Amino acid sequence: MSPANVxxxxxxxxxxxYGVAVATDLLQFALGPLGWTGADELLDVIAAAIxxxxxxxxxxxxxxxxxEFLPITDMLPTWTGxxxxxxxxRKARAADEPPPPGPGQVIDV
Numbered sequence: 001m002s003p004a005n006v007x008x009x010x011x012x013x014x015x016x017x018y019g020v021a022v023a024t025d026l027l028q029f030a031l032g033p034l035g036w037t038g039a040d041e042l043l044d045v046i047a048a049a050i051x052x053x054x055x056x057x058x059x060x061x062x063x064x065x066x067x068e069f070l071p072i073t074d075m076l077p078t079w080t081g082x083x084x085x086x087x088x089x090r091k092a093r094a095a096d097e098p099p100p101p102g103p104g105q106v107i108d109v
Contacts, residue, residue, distance in 0.1 A: 006056035009090050017054045017087070020047055021079035028068075032075050044068040047079055058086045 007013065024047040031039050048065045055061070064082040067073050 006090075007054070009055070009087065009094070013054050014087055017051055017083045018080070020050045020054070021083040022077075024079045025077040028074055029077075040074050041069065044074075051079070051083065055083070055086050055090070058089070060085050060089070 024043050027043055028040050031043075044065060048061065051061055060082050064078050067078055
C-alpha cells in the first residue's frame with residue numbers, strides 16, 4: 001500500500017487490530033511451553049497479514065514480524081506493543097496534517 005492508500009483508522013479497525021494482537025500474544029504465550037514447532041511462526045504470519053490489512057503498511061510491523069522468530073522474544077507481547085505504537089504514530093501524524101479542502105475552497109500550490 002502506498003501512503004495514499006493507507007486505510008483510515010476507524011474505531012473498529014483499531015479495536016480489531018488490538019484484538020488480533022492480544023489474541024496472538026496470548027496464544028503464543030500459552031503455546032510457548034508446549035514447544036509446538038511451527039505454531040508460533042504460523043500465528044505470526046497470520047497476525048502480520050491481518051495487521052497489514054487493518055492498519056496498512058507501517059515500518060514498525062516488519063521488525064515485529066522478524067523479532068517473533070527469535071526463541072525467547074516470541075513470549076513477549078510484541079504484537080500488542082507494535083499495534084499501540086503504530087496507532088499512536090498514525091494518530092499523531094493525522095493531527096499534524098491540515099484538514100482536506102472543502103468544496104469551493106481554493107488550494108494554494
